[in-house]
Amino acid sequence: MLRIIQWFTIFYVILLTLLLELPSSISEEVPVEMAGVYAYVHAIAFFLLGLLVELSREKRSIFFWLGILIVYAIATEVLQGLLHAICNRFFDWTDVLQNVIGVLTGTFIGHFCRPLVRRTTG
Numbered sequence: 001m002l003r004i005i006q007w008f009t010i011f012y013v014i015l016l017t018l019l020l021e022l023p024s025s026i027s028e029e030v031p032v033e034m035a036g037v038y039a040y041v042h043a044i045a046f047f048l049l050g051l052l053v054e055l056s057r058e059k060r061s062i063f064f065w066l067g068i069l070i071v072y073a074i075a076t077e078v079l080q081g082l083l084h085a086i087c088n089r090f091f092d093w094t095d096v097l098q099n100v101i102g103v104l105t106g107t108f109i110g111h112f113c114r115p116l117v118r119r120t121t122g
Helices: 002-021 032-038 041-056 062-082 093-121
Strands: none
Touching: 002 041, 002 062, 002 093, 041 062, 041 093, 062 093
């Protein structure tokens, strides 16, 4: 089970990176009726990332991986800002905050779910 989670985590990081950096056809303006949903997309995506990494980590400490994930969360937004002309995406501090909150929350919940996953895997 642990290996499956680890492979899924690798797949998810690749998919998330592509989705965050590939060109977007979505305009800068989000319709009012979608604003409530869109506000949480980053937090949910990075929550899942933090959860998966925490459940799949083996040797390194939680703080090592938390640091890596926070840098990744910030770097993806910075890269969106730098590649604005190519990918039609924008740097947004709100997205950075949602990314970091998602990573912190996912890692925190994953830390308490880890014993359950470890118990079922072996």
